Each structure stands twice: as C-alpha cells, then as structure tokens.
Amino acid sequence: MQTGRVTVAMDALPELDDVLGRAHVVSVPLVTRFRGVDRREAVLLNGPAGWSEFAPFAEYDDAEASTWLAAALNFGWRESRATRLRESIPVNATLPAVPLAQIVEVLSLFGECRTVKIKVAERGETLADDVARVREARRLLGPAGRIRLDANGAWTVDEAEHAVRTLEQFDLEYVEQPCATVPELAELRRRIHRIDVLVAADESVRKASDPLAVARADAADLLVIKAAPLGGIDRALALVAEAGLPAVVSSALDTSVGLAMGAELAARLPVLDYDCGLGTAALLADDVVAATLRPVTGAVSAGRIAADPDALLRLAADPERTAWWRERLARCHTLLAGAAQTRELSPLRPEAGERASPTGLSTSAGP
Numbered sequence: 001m002q003t004g005r006v007t008v009a010m011d012a013l014p015e016l017d018d019v020l021g022r023a024h025v026v027s028v029p030l031v032t033r034f035r036g037v038d039r040r041e042a043v044l045l046n047g048p049a050g051w052s053e054f055a056p057f058a059e060y061d062d063a064e065a066s067t068w069l070a071a072a073l074n075f076g077w078r079e080s081r082a083t084r085l086r087e088s089i090p091v092n093a094t095l096p097a098v099p100l101a102q103i104v105e106v107l108s109l110f111g112e113c114r115t116v117k118i119k120v121a122e123r124g125e126t127l128a129d130d131v132a133r134v135r136e137a138r139r140l141l142g143p144a145g146r147i148r149l150d151a152n153g154a155w156t157v158d159e160a161e162h163a164v165r166t167l168e169q170f171d172l173e174y175v176e177q178p179c180a181t182v183p184e185l186a187e188l189r190r191r192i193h194r195i196d197v198l199v200a201a202d203e204s205v206r207k208a209s210d211p212l213a214v215a216r217a218d219a220a221d222l223l224v225i226k227a228a229p230l231g232g233i234d235r236a237l238a239l240v241a242e243a244g245l246p247a248v249v250s251s252a253l254d255t256s257v258g259l260a261m262g263a264e265l266a267a268r269l270p271v272l273d274y275d276c277g278l279g280t281a282a283l284l285a286d287d288v289v290a291a292t293l294r295p296v297t298g299a300v301s302a303g304r305i306a307a308d309p310d311a312l313l314r315l316a317a318d319p320e321r322t323a324w325w326r327e328r329l330a331r332c333h334t335l336l337a338g339a340a341q342t343r344e345l346s347p348l349r350p351e352a353g354e355r356a357s358p359t360g361l362s363t364s365a366g367p
C-alpha cells in the first residue's frame with residue numbers, strides 16, 4: 001500500500017542492509033484492547049547510538065510510515081542536537097473506552113498519576129457512555145486530579161460543543177482533537193471560548209500536510225506532539241518552536257524503547273507545563289526491556305533504554321509478520337533514499353513550489 005508522497009528526507013541515511021541486520025520484529029500483548037488491537041507489533045532496531053523503534057500502525061501507507069522510519073533511524077543512529085533540560089517527565093494515565101467496572105483496574109496500572117486522559121466519542125458509544133466514564137474517573141481521582149479528553153476527531157462541531165458543555169461539569173483540563181479538521185477546531189474554539197476548557201490538536205499536527213496550520217489558524221491552545229510521526233526529536237522540537245504553543249509529548253502505544261524516544265523529546269522541550277502521554281507502557285502486558293518504563297509516582301525517567309535479548313526472543317513475531325514488517329521497512333527506506341536524492345533536507349524552510357512544511361515534512365498524509 002503506497003498512496004502518499006514521501007514525507008521526509010534524511011541526511012546520512014544508513015544503508016538498508018545495516019538497518020535490517022539490526023532489526024527485531026516483535027508482537028507485544030496489551031492488557032486491554034486499544035485502537036482495535038490486542039497486540040502491538042514493532043520493529044526494534046539496535047542502532048549504533050542506542051535502541052530505537054519503528055512501529056507505524058498497520059493501516060498507514062508507506063509515505064506516512066517512512067516518516068516514522070526517519071524518526072527511528074534518527075534516534076537509533078545519532079544523538080539529538082538539543083540539550084536535555086530535565087530527567088523526570090510527568091505523565092498522565094490513559095483510560096481507553098473500557099466498561100465502568102474496569103476503570104479502577106485500568107487506572108491502577110498507572111500508579112499515582114494526577115492526570116488522566118480519557119478516550120471519548122468511541123464508535124458504537126453515546127455521549128451518555130462518555131459522561132458515565134468521565135464521572136467515574138473524576139470520582140476516583142478526587143477534585144485535585146486533572147482530566148483531559150481525547151475524541152480522536154470523531155465529533156462534528158455541534159457534537160463537540162454539546163459534549164464539552166455537558167462534560168465541563170467534571171472540570172476538564174483540555175479536549176484533544178475534538179473534531180477532525182483545522183477549520184472545525186477553530187470554529188469550536190470560538191464557540192467555547194467562554195468555557196474554561198482548552199482545545200488540543202493531535203491528528204491535525206501529526207497527520208497534516210502542514211503541521212503548523214493549526215497554530216496559524218488559531219485552532220488550538222496546545223499541541224500534542226509525537227516524535228515518530230514528526231520525523232524525530234529535533235524536527236518535533238523545531239515544530240514546537242515555530243508554532244509558539246505549549247506542547248504535550250505523547251506516544252502511540254509504543255514499547256518502552258519507543259517511549260524512551262518520547263521521553264527524550266519531552267526532556268528537551270524548553271517549557272513543559274502539561275503532563276505527557278508517555279505512561280502507556282502500563283497498557284502493555286509484556287515489554288521488550290527488562291525494566292519497563294512504567295510511571296512511578298506519576299512520572300517516567302528520560303534516558304535511552306536497551307531491549308532485552310530474552311524479551312526479544314519471547315516476543316518475536318511469527319515468520320509471516322516478520323517478513324511483512326521487514327518488507328515494509330525496506331519500502332520506507334527506499335522512499336527516504338529517494339527523498340534524500342531529490343532534494344536537500346531543509347528542516348525549517350519550505351521549498352518553492354512544494355507543499356513542504358517548516359519541519360521538512362511534505363506529504364499527502366491521510367485523514
């Protein structure tokens with residue numbers, strides 16, 4: 001599957017044979033179904049600078065996935081140019097759309113997090129289901145806890161406005177990607193400006209052809225950023241600097257190795273006022289490292305983490321899935337090599353005549 005254009009070029013792209021020679025494909029069980037899957041597949045890369053992870057979701061096309069590969073290679077083959085400013089990253093607990101009776105159990109996986117992100121607007125559910133879940137989470141957290149919602153773009157502007165006005169009683173920190181598009185986010189923000197609930201953009205940043213459009217359109221109060229879909233730590237930092245908005249670093253249900261890349265990004269953000277979405281190792285039933293990067297008293301540590309050889313064996317994907325991932329990685333590598341040949345990477349300067357963004361991303365990414 002390959003529908004989009006190449007998303008990002010890399011300087012000093014490592015050879016494909018080198019990359020494949022360092023690759024381990026794993027399938028990690030989850031404690032609960034999330035994003036419609038109960039196992040998370042990933043390619044772990046034993047890079048010269050440290051362990052790295054390539055794990056774009058299966059449905060992403062090669063153009064989109066190639067940006068994730070650029071991030072994985074940047075992290076595994078070199079050090080970030082930015083200075084690490086903190087060692088400890090405060091994180092939120094993540095509550096998927098589980099039945100009410102399971103909420104206590106899921107939240108307990110995260111330990112003592114003061115912030116909970118609740119998935120809302122899940123397909124097949126109603127606003128009443130969301131109200132019940134948010135109410136229960138607020139009851140468990142107490143009044144001092146922070147609650148943020150993530151709708152993954154599922155609401156129309158009217159639905160989002162109604163949901164925010166209904167759920168506002170539970171004291172919300174922000175609602176993440178309430179609607180799908182930048183104009184809708186901007187419209188919602190205008191409609192709820194009297195309410196003390198912020199709007200955060202996630203998919204509108206990481207899946208957009210222009211990740212800065214949100215900032216320019218005044219469509220969000222803060223950005224959710226993920227290192228992998230933005231091409232790596234340094235590009236994500238450049239994007240945040242250019243956008244001039246507060247940022248929350250989040251993960252994509254990565255293993256602890258992938259989470260470490262997010263933690264290293266969060267450790268380098270000049271300002272980190274919001275708890276990050278990097279506690280999701282708690283949702284893994286097993287992990288590729290000896291000591292999983294689970295939140296301890298509401299925070300995770302920054303720093304590289306090495307995969308554990310026993311875990312890589314235990315979690316090795318079957319031959320068919322291994323071949324699928326290696327072929328996918330090879331196709332993405334070809335796209336990155338082509339991008340490197342056709343133009344010089346210019347992280348902060350869009351090229352004339354091209355829909356390039358200030359992060360060097362240039363894509364026809366999906367919805």
Ligand SMILES: [Mg+2]
Nearest residue numbers: 150176177202
């Ligand atoms: Mg999100």
